[in-house]
Amino acid sequence: MTTVLDALLTELGTECVRTGRDIPDRNFGDASGARQHSPLAVLLPRSTEEVSRCLAICHAHGYRVVPQGGMTGLAGGANPQENEIALSLERMAGVEEIDRDSATLTALAGTPLTVIQSAAEEAGFLCGIDLGARGTCTIGGNVATNAGGNQVLRYGMTRRNVLGLEVVLADGRVLRSLNKMMKNNAGYDWTQLFIGSEGTLGIVTRVVLPLHPRPKGLASALCAVDSFGDALAVLRRFDSRFPGRLLVFEAMWREYMDVAIDRSRLAQPFADRHEITLLIEAAMGDDPGAEDAFAEALAEFIDEGLIKDALIAQSGSDRKKFWAYREANYEFDRFLPKGSHFDVSIPLSKMAEAVDLLRLRSRAQWPDSVLIVFGHVADSNIHLSLSDEGYDEAVGQKMNAAVYGVVSEVGGTISAEHGIGVLKRPYLSMSRTAPELDLMKTLKDALDPKGILNLGRVLAPA
Amino acid sequence: MTTVLDALLTELGTECVRTGRDIPDRNFGDASGARQHSPLAVLLPRSTEEVSRCLAICHAHGYRVVPQGGMTGLAGGANPQENEIALSLERMAGVEEIDRDSATLTALAGTPLTVIQSAAEEAGFLCGIDLGARGTCTIGGNVATNAGGNQVLRYGMTRRNVLGLEVVLADGRVLRSLNKMMKNNAGYDWTQLFIGSEGTLGIVTRVVLPLHPRPKGLASALCAVDSFGDALAVLRRFDSRFPGRLLVFEAMWREYMDVAIDRSRLAQPFADRHEITLLIEAAMGDDPGAEDAFAEALAEFIDEGLIKDALIAQSGSDRKKFWAYREANYEFDRFLPKGSHFDVSIPLSKMAEAVDLLRLRSRAQWPDSVLIVFGHVADSNIHLSLSDEGYDEAVGQKMNAAVYGVVSEVGGTISAEHGIGVLKRPYLSMSRTAPELDLMKTLKDALDPKGILNLGRVLAPA
Numbered sequence: 001m002t003t004v005l006d007a008l009l010t011e012l013g014t015e016c017v018r019t020g021r022d023i024p025d026r027n028f029g030d031a032s033g034a035r036q037h038s039p040l041a042v043l044l045p046r047s048t049e050e051v052s053r054c055l056a057i058c059h060a061h062g063y064r065v066v067p068q069g070g071m072t073g074l075a076g077g078a079n080p081q082e083n084e085i086a087l088s089l090e091r092m093a094g095v096e097e098i099d100r101d102s103a104t105l106t107a108l109a110g111t112p113l114t115v116i117q118s119a120a121e122e123a124g125f126l127c128g129i130d131l132g133a134r135g136t137c138t139i140g141g142n143v144a145t146n147a148g149g150n151q152v153l154r155y156g157m158t159r160r161n162v163l164g165l166e167v168v169l170a171d172g173r174v175l176r177s178l179n180k181m182m183k184n185n186a187g188y189d190w191t192q193l194f195i196g197s198e199g200t201l202g203i204v205t206r207v208v209l210p211l212h213p214r215p216k217g218l219a220s221a222l223c224a225v226d227s228f229g230d231a232l233a234v235l236r237r238f239d240s241r242f243p244g245r246l247l248v249f250e251a252m253w254r255e256y257m258d259v260a261i262d263r264s265r266l267a268q269p270f271a272d273r274h275e276i277t278l279l280i281e282a283a284m285g286d287d288p289g290a291e292d293a294f295a296e297a298l299a300e301f302i303d304e305g306l307i308k309d310a311l312i313a314q315s316g317s318d319r320k321k322f323w324a325y326r327e328a329n330y331e332f333d334r335f336l337p338k339g340s341h342f343d344v345s346i347p348l349s350k351m352a353e354a355v356d357l358l359r360l361r362s363r364a365q366w367p368d369s370v371l372i373v374f375g376h377v378a379d380s381n382i383h384l385s386l387s388d389e390g391y392d393e394a395v396g397q398k399m400n401a402a403v404y405g406v407v408s409e410v411g412g413t414i415s416a417e418h419g420i421g422v423l424k425r426p427y428l429s430m431s432r433t434a435p436e437l438d439l440m441k442t443l444k445d446a447l448d449p450k451g452i453l454n455l456g457r458v459l460a461p462a
Numbered sequence: 463m464t465t466v467l468d469a470l471l472t473e474l475g476t477e478c479v480r481t482g483r484d485i486p487d488r489n490f491g492d493a494s495g496a497r498q499h500s501p502l503a504v505l506l507p508r509s510t511e512e513v514s515r516c517l518a519i520c521h522a523h524g525y526r527v528v529p530q531g532g533m534t535g536l537a538g539g540a541n542p543q544e545n546e547i548a549l550s551l552e553r554m555a556g557v558e559e560i561d562r563d564s565a566t567l568t569a570l571a572g573t574p575l576t577v578i579q580s581a582a583e584e585a586g587f588l589c590g591i592d593l594g595a596r597g598t599c600t601i602g603g604n605v606a607t608n609a610g611g612n613q614v615l616r617y618g619m620t621r622r623n624v625l626g627l628e629v630v631l632a633d634g635r636v637l638r639s640l641n642k643m644m645k646n647n648a649g650y651d652w653t654q655l656f657i658g659s660e661g662t663l664g665i666v667t668r669v670v671l672p673l674h675p676r677p678k679g680l681a682s683a684l685c686a687v688d689s690f691g692d693a694l695a696v697l698r699r700f701d702s703r704f705p706g707r708l709l710v711f712e713a714m715w716r717e718y719m720d721v722a723i724d725r726s727r728l729a730q731p732f733a734d735r736h737e738i739t740l741l742i743e744a745a746m747g748d749d750p751g752a753e754d755a756f757a758e759a760l761a762e763f764i765d766e767g768l769i770k771d772a773l774i775a776q777s778g779s780d781r782k783k784f785w786a787y788r789e790a791n792y793e794f795d796r797f798l799p800k801g802s803h804f805d806v807s808i809p810l811s812k813m814a815e816a817v818d819l820l821r822l823r824s825r826a827q828w829p830d831s832v833l834i835v836f837g838h839v840a841d842s843n844i845h846l847s848l849s850d851e852g853y854d855e856a857v858g859q860k861m862n863a864a865v866y867g868v869v870s871e872v873g874g875t876i877s878a879e880h881g882i883g884v885l886k887r888p889y890l891s892m893s894r895t896a897p898e899l900d901l902m903k904t905l906k907d908a909l910d911p912k913g914i915l916n917l918g919r920v921l922a923p924a
Binding site: 099100101102103104124145146148152153154156157159160169173174175176177179180181182183184185186187188189190192193195196197201212213214215216232236239240241242243244245283285287288289290293345346347348349376378379380381411412413414415416417418419420424428431432433435436437438439440442443445446447458459 | 561562563564565586607608610614615616618619621622631635636637638639641642643644645646647648649650651652654655657658659663674675676677678694698701702703704705706707745747749750751752755807808809810811838840841842843873874875876877878879880881882886890893894895897898899900901902904905907908909920921
């Protein structure tokens, strides 16, 4: 080990190689709380060239490397495993260019998302990526995990918000396509391979993002519906009436609202308890009458009985109150018994059936458990948690099997936006067939034949 | 050869294996007019299982296969090369499912695009893919080439319009992810690898597409501007005022308009000749006042001097007249001297510079040549043709070198939407670096180690 560290010290200098007690807590684990090991060292390269040299050295010496961004992941992917060297992108931060004519932004991988969002806004544009961890997560991590978030309905996952990439391969070779063009069919779009590969195929060092015009005429409403079918009808009806204007369509099932009201002490928004509470936001534009059109559509849905009750935000503070329900889950978790958390997608045509099955089976196995369901339903993505007083590791595994069993039965996926990392690896075959997993292994072997890059994340080591 | 044909005949039966004079013209060449060879046989499998068996047999016998869809490609990719067996998807056609709740459509690869568009419309949705060849091209070919077209600005390239795929690998293994969900981060999204790989990595047999709400309140205008800078200002100003409503933003440079007016005998739309004529279309919605808002915005741009002259469509027939200019190129080509055609992207910030350079250099080398520039500029994509009375193969090669030289200098790409095929393969290194090409070869070798699938397209044979 001293040989490889000596080589790395020679390359980076002492200020960029941390070992032993000099390694800060942040480099030990992500936000998942998954099992951690002390990294052999933490490397802090300042340039793509240094990332390349670091990887070339580790590759030559046969040392495994775990890439680290903002450490906000929830799948344990950035947690060092035994005998791994961590490579943190934290010193490679900054927006390098905003090209207003091309409507693109180029940034180093370690740039926090919020910095990119602000830079885009200052230039009069919008960054298409937004998620709760915006202050800490980095754009390189967003790309590596194909992050989702709050505005996927309108702007898509991170994949859709990447035009160009610079990536360093396991052996130190640098791939660069800092493409600014919406169309580029010059051979395989290799950048796609690295988006969502969770650091197992290469390390992202630079990103080119498209910038969007900023939405106008924001309208928000909290609506009560009595079934997922009605929620879906509201979604399709609204979308067909105002194509492309929906920004947010979040659902909170009744158990979620019960807990939010009871544990987070939020006011009951409606007189009655309903199956689902929807948070709907749309960019109506600033044409005269646009704002009224939003309210008129909702009124019509109420007249038809699709929506049972609704509140329309009259001010920013109303909007904040609506979001307090949707964000209560960040807080109320600590008032609940321990449990397992899930991030799954379900085809919309199977969502109601899936939620019914989840309720039935969790109640049958854990009669006093609390099942919470909520999420970005327009994207087919729900988050759920299943808590029980008797929770321990064994129960957790049974809960995983129960929930992923339902997800698999209805053709859903075990990870909508958080990724596989190490925590969901044992369940990947419930969402992917053997030929798909074989292909993933083929790609991993082709790009990282020595298996030094984030080994054991997504796929089992060979 | 008889051995492999015997095996294929046993598998498919005589009605699905054509040889010799029974091979119709359509299986000989695509729309590029590139050099063709007679295929050894044309296979017409009726199911994914049959595609799989065909490939397994060809793979075992070491025969090369060229996949064929609607044969509308412009890069020679589907033209049989010497000693190749053609595999046509034409008998695998049909929309299998429209899932209204999930807003998805599942179709077999050989389905013509227009059939998919109609099915989507009948169900009250819009298919996000549209291009001139819609009546003949197939969805499998659209996916294989990552087709672009007329509404990329709003709905993206084909890549963005694919949720799930079924693909057969070179050795006959079937990969299936008929995903209907907007979010699915369960391991590598391997489908991305096949989109735009031009049949060199696998054969697409089935596709799941997202369906969009149909746009409302279509407004069209023909506008004259005096510089590309002004065109760009109109684009950004309009987009920022009406985020997400633009559907079409096409530019025709002055030489294009001259030829369209002179050779296609179209009326001069404006009193004066202008540097660029823009065709702008937007879905303004059906709120009261939305239509007026379109005209008001254009009036404001005229007042400011950004737009020099404008016509706003008052009827469907006006709109048809506007499109006649944009589509004149399909016709006026035959009135021009022979020449080379290009499909390139240029970063928008470099577009004006690139067009100036192209004019300068073409005039210097071929003083009487006709340079035509037009295209989907909001997507950074322009089509150009350079015609000259003295055109022959040698001149054509010099023209390629001149045009791709400029494209490369300004950081553009030699193919925006038509792909590389065989015709642009010699120039691929002008848009891609050596490490990028190496990675593409690594992927090709990993997925098709015997090199039987569309060999020599995109990449040179090993």
